[in-house]
Amino acid sequence: MNxxxxxxxxxxxxxxxxxKVLLPKEIQRAREHGDLRENAEYKAAKERQSYLQARLGQLxxxxxxxxxMNLDKIPHDKVGLGSSVQIRDTATGEAVSYEIVTPEESxxxxxKISPSSPIGKCLLNHEAGDVVEVTVxxxxxxxxxxxxxxxxxxxxxxxxxxx
Numbered sequence: 199m200n201x202x203x204x205x206x207x208x209x210x211x212x213x214x215x216x217x218k219v220l221l222p223k224e225i226q227r228a229r230e231h232g233d234l235r236e237n238a239e240y241k242a243a244k245e246r247q248s249y250l251q252a253r254l255g256q257l258x259x260x261x262x263x264x265x266x267m268n269l270d271k272i273p274h275d276k277v278g279l280g281s282s283v284q285i286r287d288t289a290t291g292e293a294v295s296y297e298i299v300t301p302e303e304s305x306x307x308x309x310k311i312s313p314s315s316p317i318g319k320c321l322l323n324h325e326a327g328d329v330v331e332v333t334v335x336x337x338x339x340x341x342x343x344x345x346x347x348x349x350x351x352x353x354x355x356x357x358x359x360x361x
Contacts, residue, residue: 202303203264205302206257206260210254210261213250214254217250217251217254224239260302272349272350274350275348277322277323278313278349279299279300279313281321281346281349282345283297283343283345283346284343284346285317285341285342285343285344286344287340287341289339293344295309297309298318317334320332320341325346326343326344326345326346327343328343329341329343
């Protein structure tokens with residue numbers, strides 16, 4: 199979780215620097231070119247400014263939400279944030295593994311899904327042995343939870359070697 203917070207804070211610092219230091223210089227240079235109504239550089243800089251302000255608002259909201267997140271509410275014996283889950287499609291028998299991660303870490307191609315994804319939503323609060331129905335674009339699928347390792351069951355990462 200701290201890694202995600204650091205990543206968000208770094209993006210905030212970078213965008214804040216652009217918004218408060220670099221962009222005002224661009225806008226000033228564009229103003230020096232004269233008529234602002236037909237000044238493409240000025241319009242582009244003002245659009246970038248609006249985008250940065252909106253993005254910074256989103257990042258601050260997400261950071262606040264992560265800070266308020268109560269990790270004590272993650273279940274000890276059911277699928278929740280940080281869980282690793284192996285599921286099997288009951289129709290095809292195909293098994294796949296997922297890790298339930300925050301939206302910022304989500305990468306379905308690498309088995310990392312958000313709790314708000316269709317499969318993530320359906321898996322939440324279920325146990326090994328449960329069968330869940332997932333509505334996907336191609337229809338409804340049934341998956342059996344074969345294996346569950348919660349955030350509490352996982353081995354802590356080893357400390358990095360010291361020099």
